[in-house]
Amino acid sequence: MAKKPTTATKKEIELFHTWLATEDPLSIATHLYVDADAVFSAALLSVLKPDAQVLFVPADSEIEDTRTLGVDISNGKQAIKGLDVGSAFGLLVIGMKSIDKPVYRALRRWAHQLNLTDSGEGCRDGVVLAELVKAWRSLGLGDEGCFERAKELVAGKIKTERSDNKQKQLAKSVKITNGVAVISNGSKIRAAHVFNQGAKILVRESEVGHSLMISKQLVKKGVKLTELAPLLEKKDWFVHPAGFIACYGSVKSPKNFRESGFNLQEIVRFATTWLLSHVDSGSIKIHTR
Structure with a gap:
């Protein structure tokens, strides 16, 4: 998807952008007996324009109506095939890069996959979108059913x-x-994002319990929460054998954090003391911001 777009690709992207900027009523057309490119392209357009009507037409149909965008169809001035990119879906995703970066980032790997499989090339991904369509058809789903499943996936990914x-x-x-971050206000933030800000330990207090998590950097250096197992396990905490997390309660097994045996300040205190002991020994470094 990093190749410089051809004239044909630029023209198709412009066609897509023009359709996207057009007010309803709109319609989306793709061919009967949908394959992965057809169904995921139609699904993406439907997520972007939820009121647009979706039509399944013969593959040799000519799409001429300016309020209709044909995807994975070759004929007509309103048809997009994405041949120079590899797939119609890949072209649509490229077209989103200048309009809505999160959509582009969410779908670019799927687009790369379809660019390969729709061009007859191999793909080593664990789950291939083309295989999903085959699986849906094996369950007895028709074009409409496959489209609805694909739309759920696209919407969820975005x-x-x-x-x-x-x-x-x-x-x-x-x-x-001192390298310790605390989240106790109910904020839903992935630990990886907090570690990217420089934290080494993340302490959480939430409706599902208390938890401690350490960065991959610490684990790679041999610093693991299993060192705290004697303190935590007697309070019925779970300490993962790999040493990257310890918790009293989780989304999989909620518990009352008030019954964890420690209050938040106590957890922060012993976690900080433990971390600084490794700093003092020279095994790790922490940076303040």
Whole structure:
């Protein structure tokens, strides 16, 4: 997807942008007996334009109506095939890069996959989108059913990307003291984003319990929470054998954090003391911001 777009690709992207900027009523057309490129392209357009009607037409149909965008169809001035990119879906995703970066980032790997498989090339991904369509058909789903499943996946992927972007911004406001970050206000922030801000330990207090998590950097240096097992396990905490997390309660097994045996300040205190002991020994370094 990093190749310089050809004239044909630029023309198709312009066609896509023009359709996207057109007010409803709109329609989306793709061919009957949908394959992965057809169904995921139609699904993406439907997520972007939820009120647009979706039509399944013969593959040799000519799409001429300016309010209709044909995807994975070759004929007509309103048809997009994405031949120079590799797939219609790949072209649509490229077209989103200048309009909505989160959508582009969310779907670019799927687009790369379809660019390969739709061009007859091999793909080593664990889950291939083309195989999903085959599986749906094996369950007896027709074009409409496959489309609805694909739309759920596309919508979910985009929603996840937007949520992840929000979490990255929230992580910047998390206070880090002596390498220890604390989240106790119910904020949903991935630990990785907090560690990227320089934290070595993340302490959480939430409706599902208390937890401690350490960065991959610490684990790679041999610093593991299993060192705290004698303190934590007698309070019925779970300490993962790999040493990267310890918790009293989780989303999989919620518990009352008030019954964890420690209050938040106590957890922060012993976690900080433990971390600084490794700093003093020279095994790790922490940076304040």
